[in-house]
Amino acid sequence: MSSHTASQRYLSTRGGSYDLSFEEAVLKGLASDGGLFIPEEIPSLPSDWVSKWQHLSFGELAYEIFSLYISPFEIPATDLKDIIRRSYSTFRTEDVTPTVTLDKDKNIHLLELFHGPTFAFKDVALQFLGNLFEYFLVRRNQGKTGRDREHLTVIGATSGDTGSAAIYGLRGKKDVSVFIMHPQGKVSPIQEAQMTTVMDANVHNLAVDGTFDDCQDFVKALFADPEINKTHRLAAVNSINWARILAQITYYFYAYFNLIRKPSFLPASTIRFVVPTGNFGDILAGYFAKRMGLPAEKLVIATNENDILHRFWQTGKYEKKPVHGKEAEGGIPQDGVKVHEDGVKETLSPAMDILVSSNFERLLWFLAYEVYTTSSDAVAQRRSQAGEHVRLWLDALKAEGGFNVDQQILAAAKKDFESERVSDRQTLQTITEIFSSPSSQGYILDPHSAIGITGALRSAERATPPSTHHISLATAHPAKFSSAVDMALNGQRGYSWDVVLPSEFVGLEDKPRRVSNVKKSEGWEGVRRVVVAEVEAELQAVERAGK
Ligand SMILES: Cc1ncc(COP(=O)(O)O)c(C=O)c1O
Numbered sequence: 403m404s405s406h407t408a409s410q411r412y413l414s415t416r417g418g419s420y421d422l423s424f425e426e427a428v429l430k431g432l433a434s435d436g437g438l439f440i441p442e443e444i445p446s447l448p449s450d451w452v453s454k455w456q457h458l459s460f461g462e463l464a465y466e467i468f469s470l471y472i473s474p475f476e477i478p479a480t481d482l483k484d485i486i487r488r489s490y491s492t493f494r495t496e497d498v499t500p501t502v503t504l505d506k507d508k509n510i511h512l513l514e515l516f517h518g519p520t521f522a523f524k525d526v527a528l529q530f531l532g533n534l535f536e537y538f539l540v541r542r543n544q545g546k547t548g549r550d551r552e553h554l555t556v557i558g559a560t561s562g563d564t565g566s567a568a569i570y571g572l573r574g575k576k577d578v579s580v581f582i583m584h585p586q587g588k589v590s591p592i593q594e595a596q597m598t599t600v601m602d603a604n605v606h607n608l609a610v611d612g613t614f615d616d617c618q619d620f621v622k623a624l625f626a627d628p629e630i631n632k633t634h635r636l637a638a639v640n641s642i643n644w645a646r647i648l649a650q651i652t653y654y655f656y657a658y659f660n661l662i663r664k665p666s667f668l669p670a671s672t673i674r675f676v677v678p679t680g681n682f683g684d685i686l687a688g689y690f691a692k693r694m695g696l697p698a699e700k701l702v703i704a705t706n707e708n709d710i711l712h713r714f715w716q717t718g719k720y721e722k723k724p725v726h727g728k729e730a731e732g733g734i735p736q737d738g739v740k741v742h743e744d745g746v747k748e749t750l751s752p753a754m755d756i757l758v759s760s761n762f763e764r765l766l767w768f769l770a771y772e773v774y775t776t777s778s779d780a781v782a783q784r785r786s787q788a789g790e791h792v793r794l795w796l797d798a799l800k801a802e803g804g805f806n807v808d809q810q811i812l813a814a815a816k817k818d819f820e821s822e823r824v825s826d827r828q829t830l831q832t833i834t835e836i837f838s839s840p841s842s843q844g845y846i847l848d849p850h851s852a853i854g855i856t857g858a859l860r861s862a863e864r865a866t867p868p869s870t871h872h873i874s875l876a877t878a879h880p881a882k883f884s885s886a887v888d889m890a891l892n893g894q895r896g897y898s899w900d901v902v903l904p905s906e907f908v909g910l911e912d913k914p915r916r917v918s919n920v921k922k923s924e925g926w927e928g929v930r931r932v933v934v935a936e937v938e939a940e941l942q943a944v945e946r947a948g949k
């Protein structure tokens with residue numbers, strides 16, 4: 403009997419690697435052919451999943467879901483349970499990801515994902531990933547000393563939230579150095595302070611004078627570089643890492659169970675999840691949940707004015723197209739709004755200022771598999787055919803800045819997803835309206851979560867049957883984005899910034915910081931130089947300290 407089921411083995415979306423274990427997929431992060439890892443098969447739920455799972459705690463539910471993707475021969479049940487317990491014990495609420503109802507009449511609910519250490523949804527996955535890295539390293543390094551020990555060099559790109567969540571998940575961990583690139587001046591002041599005030603020796607912040615996409619390109623270039631891969635074991639914390647997606651599946655199920663317990667949820671009710679989307683990681687976890695059997699009628703992608711995904715769902719064309727300030731919907735605040743040469747627009751929801759969404763590649767693989775392969779072919783052949791389609795699309799994106807899919811692929815994408823594009827003007831309006839609405843009682847949304855709620859309200863307008871419930875994902879705490887929140891709420895009765903600010907953030911911006919600057923013009927080779935030098939210095943310091 404095989405020790406791994408198909409859902410516990412991993413392949414690359416570009417067809418270059420297959421039959422990898424969960425540990426290999428997680429530690430490699432990105433496949434050597436440039437593809438992303440996905441399980442060879444999406445597991446189905448046990449037939450009694452509702453009765454068996456509906457009263458489980460968040461951690462217990464996570465264990466049931468993770469076990470479908472991780473063989474117990476790789477991580478024994480007791481160890482996996484312990485990793486999960488430690489990962490979610492750092493959250494400020496026992497519920498981990500509670501759901502609140504914002505509008506009873508319209509059945510709009512908010513899934514709050516910001517109760518972890520850095521106040522953003524990334525903590526759900528990165529607390530887990532940090533402990534997972536540690537677990538694998540302890541196991542691999544047993545009995546080894548000095549330079550014989552395996553050392554992970556974690557490289558990440560952030561538009562603000564992944565960086566802080568990764569740093570908090572990995573700070574102080576043995577045998578791991580973590581390098582986080584952020585676009586200089588384009589993350590919020592609190593996000594920047596969260597990252598750069600962490601003084602643990604294994605944490606390295608790099609400020610790049612470019613956009614998030616530049617940082618993400620540097621990460622991918624480093625993973626593809628044979629030179630650094632010879633000397634360093636690189637690992638990914640971005641949602642290119644499969645464990646990030648896996649960990650995010652849990653809250654879709656958890657929210658579902660919370661919802662079906664509500665008296666307003668009737669047997670005939672349907673559910674839509676609305677997800678503020680940038681890199682397509684969060685919503686991809688919803689897609690996995692849906693494919694596993696979670697009864698979600700649709701997943702609604704809500705983008706800001708960086709709307710490559712929305713345009714794809716409208717036209718079937720995935721294209722990096724410059725967004726011109728004057729053309730942008732809503733038109734405010736236009737003065738001083740920067741549109742970068744590559745087309746990324748600086749919006750009030752900066753964590754979603756992303757042009758190319760990494761995880762879209764994972765969805766493309768499943769669409770190609772569904773549309774272009776037939777069940778009469780051998781499974782291995784079907785997988786490699788799907789990989790070949792993905793490779794061609796991604797090559798065209800690189801060479802020509804975009805690609806078109808045919809109507810069949812677009813129709814398959816529309817089966818599970820809808821999309822909405824939300825302007826800055828609308829984002830502010832939603833924050834104001836929700837705050838002043840009697841039904842939501844002064845609730846303060848952060849701008850990303852406001853994009854989700856705007857999408858939910860629009861979807862509710864057209865959703866049939868009328869008993870549709872919308873669960874919109876609240877991806878960050880409002881205190882992380884003071885300028886947008888202030889812009890929307892200043893002067894509103896009952897609003898004061900002091901009420902928003904958690905004690906954890908008080909004084910954070912005055913603490914000493916450590917960050918190195920990297921010029922975009924130095925390219926990924928410039929980043930490589932910094933990484934190599936700083937890892938070496940760190941290892942020498944560990945040796946000197948005799949640890
Ligand atoms: C606050 C916030 N909301 C939404 C997103 C978009 O999530 P995803 O990139 O998984 O689509 C991000 C960043 O990724 C974020 O930091």
Ligand SMILES: N[C@@H](CCOP(=O)(O)O)C(=O)O
Pocket residue numbers: 559560561562563564565639640641642680681683753754760
């Ligand atoms: N919004 C993200 C961008 C990186 O996305 P990831 O989910 O792939 O890590 C951020 O906050 O850094």
